[in-house]
Amino acid sequence: MKICGIFLQLLVLVVIFFHGMVSSSSSYDGPLVLNFYKETCPLVQQIVRRNVEIAVLKDPRMAASLLRLHFHDCFVTGCDGSVLLDDSGSIVSEKQAGPNVNSLRGFEIIDRIKYILEEACPQTVSCADILALAARDAVVLRGGPSWDIYLGRRDSMKAGFNGANNFLPAPNSSLEALIASFQKQGLDASDLVALSGGHTMGEARCLSFRQRIYEDNADKYDHRDQEQLIYRRRAAGRVFRRALRSICPKSGRDEALAPLDSMTPARFDNHYFHSIIRGEGLLHSDNVLVREDYAEGEIRKHVWAYANDQELFFAAFVNSMLKMGSINVLTGGQGEIRSNCRFINS
Structure with missing residues (x-):
């Protein structure tokens, strides 16, 4: 019965029509390749897409969670699926680290995809590649751009x-800390702004934004030559913080949620940049993108450009996702193809 169900799902996948989105024309020069599973697991992208679609239909917030899983994987030991490992033997799971504990979501979606792929193509598709595919499909399903995924991670x-x-x-984080964090991964200031745009969907816990809404210098802004804009931004920021304080008191309710983009929290668009320009970024790390100077305002120039042109933001986001997705990847004989994403094979 189980086998029949899997075959039925595969047949359905063959006829899925994937609505056209913005395709990437970005160049990529790295160790990964297109169509890596063309011969060994030809339906891998359809299987991932279908299961992400089901998950996001059930819980729209899951799109942001799957994108975040890929980000948190790549920024630690590289895009190698390490974030998916549970405690076992000498392994201490990344899931228990401060930025991840009680925060990262979507592991069961990756488990489900891996289970189906192991039935269809045993010991073939890596968990790291599943994360990259799921992140792309999550973005597309919420109205964002599509791009070709380079595969072959182990x-x-x-x-x-x-x-x-x-x-x-x-x-x-301060702007300086953000820039340093991205530079360690081979990503520059433009990547920082583009990837921060992923906050256009999803929610954050009170624990993550409490400092931002109670900080003393929340109205600080550096565009001294734009007095009217400063006034409007400060006024909007005060109203925004009062609303957030009703959700997130100075103590307690750490798990209460607020949208990262209050305008269109379930859509992938450029409204995140409009929000932070107005002083309505949820996190401190969002607001510093317009509050502080860097290289003669380079960061702010990107913010304003993406706020004015959604297609420009989409193109930059795709470019930066391709760069991020190739950080310290394992290929060839390195690593392994896990049978279960939560545990190493041995």
Whole structure:
């Protein structure tokens, strides 16, 4: 009965019509390749897409969660599926690290996809590649751009608990700390702004934004030559913070949620940049993108450009996702292809 169900799902997948989105024309020069599973698991992308679609239909917030899983994987030991490992033997799971505990979601979706792929193509598709595909499909399903995924990642046989605590940007990070964190991964200031745009969907816990809404200098803004804009931004920011304080008191209710983009929290668009320009970024790390100077305002120039042109943002986001998705990947004979994403094979 189980086998019949899987075959039925595969037949359905063959006829799925994938609505056209913005395709990437970006160049890529790295160790991964297109159509890596063309011969060994030709339906891999359809299987991932179908299961992500089901998950997001059930819980629209899951789109942001799957995108975040890929980000948190790549920023620690590289895009190698290490974030999916549970505690086992000498492995201390990244899931228990400060930025991840009681925060990362979507593991059961990856488990489901892996189970189906193991039935269809045993020991073939890596958990790291599943994360990359699921992140792309999550973005597309919420109205964002599509792009070609370069595949061939293999899975790590170790986790990076300490790395997760040290390398993942904190929600209260300064602009300097964010830039340094991205530079460690080979990503520049433009990548920082583009990938921050992923906050156009999803929610964050009160624990993550409490400091931002109670900080004393929340109205600080550096565009001294735009007095009217400063006035409007400060006024909007005060109203926004009062609303957030009703959700998130100075103590308690740590798990209460607020949308990262209050305008269109379930859509992938450029409204996140409009929000932070108005002073309505949820996290401190969002607001510093317009509050502080860097290289003669380079960061703010990107923010304003993406706020004015959604297609420009989409193209930049795709470019940066391709760069991020190739951070310290394992290929060839490195690592392994896990049978279960939560545990190494041995």
